[in-house]
Amino acid sequence: MNRKKGMGMLKGSGWALLLMLMMMLSVGKMTASSEEEECENRWIHIRKLPSRFNLDLLANCSEYLMLDDLCPYLGNHGLGQKTHNRSRSWYRTDPSMLELVFHRRMLEYPCLTQDPMRAKAIYLPYYAGLDALRYLYGSESNFSALHGLHLFHFLQQDNPQIWARHMAHDHFLVMARPAWDFSQPLTNDPPFWGTSFLELPQFFNLTALTLEARAWPWQEHAVPYPTSFHPLNLGLLESWITRVRRSKRSILALFAGGGGGGGGGSSSPNIRRSIRSECENATSDPSYEKLCEIVDCSNGVCEHDPVRFMRPMLQASFCLQPPGDTPTRRSTFDSILAGCIPVFFEDLSAKSQYGWHLPENEFEDFSVSIPKEEVVFKGLRILNVLQRIPRSKVRSLRKRVLALIPNVLYRKHDSSPGLKAKKDAFDLAIDGTLDKIRSRVQELHSVI
Template sequence: MGVLKGSVWGLLMIVWVWKLAAGEEEKCENRWIHIRRLPSRFNLDLLANCSEYPLLEDLCPFLGNHGLGQKTHNRSHSWYRTDSSMLELIFHRRMLEYPCLTPDPFLAKAIYLPYYAGLDARRYLYGPESNFSALHGLHLFHFLQQDNPQIWARHMAHDHFLVMARPAWDFSQPLTNDPRIWGTSFLELSQFFNLTALTLEARAWPWQEHAVPYPTSFHPPSLGLLESWLTRVRRSKRSILALFAGGGGGGGGGSSTPNVRRSIHSECENATSDPSYEKLCEIVDCSNGVCEHDPIRFMRPMLQASFCLQPPGDTPTRRSTFDAILAGCIPVFFEELSAKSQYGWHLPENEYEDFSVLIPKEEVVFRGLRILNVLQRIPRAKVRSLRQRVLTLIPNVLYRKHDSSPGLEDKKDAFDLAIDGTLDKIRSRVEKLDSVI
């Protein structure tokens, strides 16, 4: 973790001066970002609490490799046991490599706050401060007001952004709610209404939120390893029509309330045969989180499947959507909030029918529409076209490894697209603000 500590700021100053001398100023015009220097209590110190909550999974094993987690096996170069809650750390590490960093906050077009909001939220969600969830974020705000407050005030915080490695719902408890209700109130605080929050899942209405992809387990360090994976995906034999990797919906207990996951289980268990496929439907049981840090469990079956079913769970979005795209498996959505209304910077918002299938969950659950019948009726030529489009999206949804080779750096990944989108969002907002003033 030493690379994230204080000495890095002097290094950033040297790099910035060198880039100006090397003629990088024109390339970075309108793209300069300043990383706000925060006390370690807002980021690195929070990593020390990785095993503090006994009712939660121990996060300590996933801190390695700057948040990528441990390698899936010693000889692996690209596959890691990545936990989604490490996105803040992964993003912070990649920000230190961003080519247009400036130590001057008043030259910057955007200000990045390296605050690990999702990790800090754990004490309000599960710890002794659960009755004070409306206070989440106020300690950060007070620091920003006291330390060079003119940086925060310059554009009324419209130029600030941060990453929150949880769905926005976890940070949107109304301030008037009973504090025992789930969530903190970070995104409901008026002090933070103007900044941009990059979350794993955004709500439909607040303009300060934007969803970015869940991190998968694939983090290639070189262009050759990425192209090797793309070749494997392209050549995989698709012997399964549809696959669902996830938990819930089975008949072994739990609620009997009708839902799309139960419908999927019922269809798979009663699927017949099709001469075009060795198997019509397969379920990879990921109950109790057994798949989360073991990508072999689901990636191998996904490589063999034509369609990967993405039913909503506790919230509309799923990490599995990005695992499926990574495997070249065509995602099947059951509501638009699962992706179309979320990831506009990474998945083409107006082209969802070119790489995915939408089957409304109400049609499945209440009107008896058979998912497998819908998929079987899609012409083979259309299936090939959908998969080809999915293949082009793979670079968009992966987070490459830090310190990756120059060839791979030329391909924009999920981080790069998030930065591009954030800069555009901030630029538009600041221009509107300036026109009013």
Template sequence: MWKATVRLRLRLVLVVALAVLEGGRCEGEECWKRRIHIRKLPAMFNLDLLVNCSEYPMLEDLCPYMGNHGLGQKTHNRSHSWYRTDPWMLELIFHRRMLEYPCLTQDPSEADAIYLPYYAGLDALRYLYGPLANSSAQHGLHLFHFLQHDNPQIFQRRMSHDHFLVMARPAWDFSQPLSNDPPIWGTSFLELPHFFNVTALTLESRAWPWQDHAVPYPTSFHPPNLPLLDSWLTRARRSNRPVLALFAGGGGVSSSPNIRRSIRNECDNASSSSDSSYHTLCQIVDCSNGICEHDPIRFMRPMLQATFCLQPPGNTPTRRSTFDAILAGCIPVFFEDLSAKLQYPWHLPQPDFEDFSVFIPKEEVVFRGLRILDVLQRIPRAKVRTMRERVLDLIPAVLYRKHSASPGLRAKKDAFDLAIDGVLAKIRSRLHDLDMPATVV
């Protein structure tokens, strides 16, 4: 009974928020070529997917992570910025932020872009784990049929090149070929010809950038005002870092050669540091079985004490831990380019990637015996300080601030703002390349 009450309360809160905020509008030069229309979709595409938050197959109760419009529950009662955020709630977080976007228009004919508030990742769960696993090619068809029959001119006017949505999973989870029978893993949403022209913001993109574009995983830090952000930046900047390298994660216990196994072996066998500035050469925070996922204290405190944070790929190349590390001012160490360099060009500066990160090819470590700690110890101390300052500079750009944030904090562009800038620029570029009008009135 209490779960039903929680679900009903959550739905009522969201409905009120949608009714109050949706349809806001800004006039003037600041909205030139930045107007966005939020497409009104039936509740089956978003709010109704939240109602059964405790009943998704193969998953724990998701209801606690839907609180605070997707930020989750606070880590403790007195916290103003820290939440138990689940990265799969990005669709809900993004929708709530879109409702306060200053350049909304109720008239789709005036819009430069159309946002589809479809919770694709949540809807995908029934195809990934539920009774519809053998019908995964159907994922997205109900949305397409709605767009084709409800004011179809909106979806068709620019051949849907001006539409975008958020999909809170790696793009590979939506990329199963339609020809796979029986299905292997994932749905075929991004393989449907109907959505080839729609931009999908995913947590991890594929190698080709036409449809999907990666945006940062949500961390647990969502400050509501500038003083709280500045306070955290000061803490990260002043933090003593007696640990050379840290790995927060699981895996690496199999007998087959892989980068995580190499990291664990090297850390376990690391000798004491001859450099007086480091008390520990390598530290592991064991996050096996998801024990760290909603408990940021487990890994944020160790990250604040580490100089370098190791970011090996796992099931997919990218990791939420990359953004946790940046948030802590811990210099990320990557082992393949797909982990970040080829993923987040809107949020991480591509030409100067080596200014804030270290790259060590995983093949050199796993098969040729290159020692990670030796590489890191050879980096000059002055270079390390410069890299950490660059990491600290990136923090505002990779966090998702709390909705209804103070004006001072809204003046700093966060991950959401940069994603919107990127989407609008991508749509303008695509329409220009196709010689289609950027504005239809």
């Protein structure tokens, strides 16, 4: 698809008009309702940004270097195309569309206000991950320290009092990439991988919702990778959970991913290589049809095809979540969705990342932790560890995993009232962001 076709898709779907109308309707509905008291400490203002910061970036969907054509994944407001024509909940969702998905959901947030001075938080609908692509892969890779400066200059020139009111502590945005991709030190010359957005002093005070956060910056917080499951009503969600609960678990452990193979890559020890070796040499167990299974997702073959890995996950008791290029994995949330108990090999994979969605103090209630060093360097057998877990404990772990399913999915926009009453990944992210901003603003004013 060329750029003209991409632009035609956007114009044909009435994107700009729809976004504007949705904002007006949402604000008008709430300000006129009797529920206004419930929004007293939850008002959010969506900052109006020129289209070059969001919608125009979608017009280039087929032109980003080093990437496949992103245009097919713009459908359904970023959820992507349905996996098949009769599907009511499953889509070919690309994680890079989280900024678009989040923006669309913000437009139906019940506590929107057109008055920024009344708002407790200011949302910047800036598609930072998409805008970063020209610095990551394009001709501007040598100018990555400039990423975000054009946004800052606009915020300084257009109603600067909004940005200055709390020194930007009340602002937040979504970045659909790991924070590491925006964390190149400004002193790097020549530049390495990444942009310097999160290293710019101008943005030190805003809250960044990323797919993976670093351990130390207070302004970053990780939110779940979007899965392919986006139900429209409560019945569809409950039907899926029932299917997950009743699914026969005939496989002890499953690994869906790439890496760790013997060809072409490094032969140095690593956790993925250990998993593949152990799985390929697994013996039998009378309690399971298979002790271990690998779903090869090399070269991105699973990324937009959830059937490829969800069916095996539904049959597995445990899903192995080894770190790869970065500690976190979308597969973590796919496995929870399938009722497959996640097995982590380092805390950075989830425990120290997703506290709003996967409570850190409850990790042992829904997951298993096995230190990767014990496996790679000391010969600890993963399957032996999992086989020793009592069946009663396995049932308890899975029960808690099932309870977490609503926490990690992004429901479809315009969903039914019944489903809206059950908080999803978006709702929990907003709650956490408001709490975070409230704390920072109070601290700021106590110091002043």
